[in-house]
Amino acid sequence: MPVEEFVAGWISGAVGLVLGHPFDTVKVLGFFKGMSFPIASVALVNSVLFGVYSNTLLALTATSHQERRAQPPSYTNIFIAGCTGGLLQAYCLAPFDLIKVRLQNQTEPRMQIGSSTPRYRGPVHCAASILKEEGPQGLFRGSWALVLRDTPTLGMYFVTYEGLCRQYTPEGQNPSSATVLVAGGFAGIASWITATPFDVIKSRMQMDGLKGRKYGGMLDCMASSFRQEGIGVFFKGMTLNSARAFPVNAATFLSYEYLLRLWR
Numbered sequence: 703m704p705v706e707e708f709v710a711g712w713i714s715g716a717v718g719l720v721l722g723h724p725f726d727t728v729k730v731l732g733f734f735k736g737m738s739f740p741i742a743s744v745a746l747v748n749s750v751l752f753g754v755y756s757n758t759l760l761a762l763t764a765t766s767h768q769e770r771r772a773q774p775p776s777y778t779n780i781f782i783a784g785c786t787g788g789l790l791q792a793y794c795l796a797p798f799d800l801i802k803v804r805l806q807n808q809t810e811p812r813m814q815i816g817s818s819t820p821r822y823r824g825p826v827h828c829a830a831s832i833l834k835e836e837g838p839q840g841l842f843r844g845s846w847a848l849v850l851r852d853t854p855t856l857g858m859y860f861v862t863y864e865g866l867c868r869q870y871t872p873e874g875q876n877p878s879s880a881t882v883l884v885a886g887g888f889a890g891i892a893s894w895i896t897a898t899p900f901d902v903i904k905s906r907m908q909m910d911g912l913k914g915r916k917y918g919g920m921l922d923c924m925a926s927s928f929r930q931e932g933i934g935v936f937f938k939g940m941t942l943n944s945a946r947a948f949p950v951n952a953a954t955f956l957s958y959e960y961l962l963r964l965w966r
């Protein structure tokens with residue numbers, strides 16, 4: 703199994719993360735500072751995504767990354783490989799994402815005068831507390847919504863990227879850096895626009911359990927969110943997600959392609 707796609711995915715995930723950090727900091731009002739936890743989690747998860755995507759495509763089409771410009775795979779195979787990468791990345795991401803969401807949402811204790819100790823002191827303390835209070839399955843709370851968010855949207859992510867690259871690249875050639883940046887940026891936007899409804903539900907499911915259970919399950923969470931807040935609830939955060947997605951994914955794809963060409 704070729705491993706360079708996993709390594710390129712890891713490095714490109716870290717590059718994208720650095721660019722996305724200001725957006726993430728704005729999103730969470732500065733309560734989730736520091737880079738070590740995101741680097742460890744986001745870059746690892748990106749490595750799984752790109753590594754599994756490329757190796758699934760290799761299994762489906764018997765073409766390596768280098769051969770794919772001369773023998774382009776079908777969009778169906780790209781979609782299947784992207785969905786497979788998305789499914790596996792969702793499982794790896796689940797505990798990290800849960801910790802991130804719990805840390806991001808603990809705004810109250812620090813806001814209260816006289817209350818200087820937040821519930822979770824950091825990622826490791828958060829993981830240990832969840833394990834103690836909610837059991838090992840607690841670390842996978844909301845993972846169904848995460849799987850539903852990432853599986854189809856990552857299929858679409860790679861189809862959009864490949865489609866745009868092919869559109870603006872002469873047959874058989876490698877896309878230019880400008881094309882990779884634009885195609886990567888739009889692939890990120892397209893994936894986040896479609897991912898936002900399940901992203902909202904996922905975050906609510908992940909917060910459920912902290913002060914008792916509010917929802918009977920994912921469907922109940924969707925129905926009660928819709929009843930209380932209307933259809934707009936499924937689009938919360940879409941603008942910020944899309945604004946962040948362009949630079950993050952443009953840089954991710956550019957560094958991924960660059961590294962794979964360098965190692966060829």
Ligand SMILES: CN(C)C(=N)NCCC[C@H](N)C(=O)O
Nearest residue numbers: 852855890893894897947950
């Ligand atoms: C849930 N969705 C839409 C995605 N995971 N899309 C792929 C983009 C990955 C990139 N690290 C980012 O954070 O934008």
